[in-house]
Amino acid sequence: MATGDRSFIPGLKRLALEASEGQSIVGSWGHKFAGEDGRLVGYGMMNAPGLTLTNSLILAQKAGVNDPKVRIAIERSTRLLRFYIGKGAIPYGDHQPWYQTHEDNGKCGMAAVLFHLNNEPEGARFFSRMSLASHGSERDTGHTGNFFNILWSLPGVALSGPHASGAWMREFGSWYFDLARTHEGTFVHQGPPNTRHDKYANWDCTGAYLLAYAHPLKKLYITGKSKPLIPQLDHHQAAETIADGRGWSNKYRNEAYDKIGEKDLLKLLSRWSPIVRERAAMALGRRGVSPNKEFIEMLSSNNLETRYGASQALAHTKTPSPEAVNALRKNLDHEDLWLRIESAEALAKIGEPAMSALP
Incomplete structure (x- = not known):
């Protein structure tokens, strides 16, 4: 040319x-x-x-x-x-x-x-x-x-x-x-x-x-x-x-995030990066943490990434979080498709207590 x-x-x-x-x-x-x-x-x-x-x-x-x-x-x-x-x-x-x-x-x-x-x-x-x-x-x-x-x-x-x-x-x-x-x-x-x-x-x-x-x-x-x-x-x-992008390797995938404190992990749930949010959510899940009050507040945040992160974290909790059902149900009507999907996955993780979310 x-x-x-x-x-x-x-x-x-x-x-x-x-x-x-x-x-x-x-x-x-x-x-x-x-x-x-x-x-x-x-x-x-x-x-x-x-x-x-x-x-x-x-x-x-x-x-x-x-x-x-x-x-x-x-x-x-x-x-x-x-x-x-x-x-x-x-x-x-x-x-x-x-x-x-x-x-x-x-x-x-x-x-x-x-x-x-x-x-x-x-x-x-x-x-x-x-x-x-x-x-x-x-x-x-x-x-x-x-x-x-x-x-x-x-x-x-x-x-x-x-x-x-x-x-x-x-x-x-x-x-x-x-x-x-x-x-x-x-x-x-x-x-x-x-x-x-x-x-x-x-x-x-x-x-x-x-x-x-x-x-x-x-x-x-x-x-x-x-x-x-x-x-x-x-x-x-x-x-x-x-x-x-730091804190991950094929051999040591979880160790870096497992060293991060709970408050900092909660902050990471609001990051722009879906990968950081997922790693933080998984780390919270591995240690059995279910800060439901914080999660519920995050599910109504004006920041879409924060709502994503809270939904991801709820999907990784070891114990069901029925307290979050109402907030997740509201997000099922959100205009953002991905938030609706993430909310549905979190509700599925909660299981029986979330049956009321079904039409």
Whole structure:
């Protein structure tokens, strides 16, 4: 495009149409393209190729591909993916939001780029922040290896600004990238600590690392060519978000939160991060804490995240909390779908005392 040569457009349009026509009727893709009936072939939906293909379709539009099939495919996919905004990392497929870590095989980074390209600040902001909070053991893992977690790290993080990029590099990226560099200047795939299921051994990953290092140049759409769409975090905000990602490893998943006091865990139930809220809720549940008065007050908070957190905590309590039934019932009528779902899960945990909530 920089040369003005447009001879690539027919080929690009052909590929974009193949991808669009291979989408399922609900906006997803799988291991293969969908069949003629619009249903996925194989065992179902995969968000990793779906995000990548949607990014490619948006970029194809920017390159000059103008076709209604492409527009419809983008609209279907983004409508499906918007569901996960504010709820967790984008999961493997047609599953509930991923709560275990802030990133899942690079899909939050992919989503941050996607929503930024599609001029949707809410999604870009949330998933960029999720990317920033994923570092250390969270980042150094992944289904079939950590390749995609590393590849899509800075493309997602950098959207939140230079303080975000700097904080993430200081916490994890700078030393990890240095260890991946060979004496020849190329970069190799290091793999996660446990390499048993790693599928990317011996890959030359130079391109992936150069993509990260190219962000200051801002020459490509995926490296910040367009103007910032979302608020750029300051130093304090970036440091806070980095802190949200600490305290978890594959081997020691609970120990850090089990050391946090009850009052501080209750505060964490109101954090922006669904992962922090879930970890705090689980920690309260493990120690058998049921501060019902506080939970009930939180269920009527003006802050939606606080209501989420209280519902999550009630779903993890070891003993039923019938005192919370009325407050949870009220939230079943809330306009926010996810709060209604979280409230229903908490009521299900309470069991028999919550039967009055049934219509």
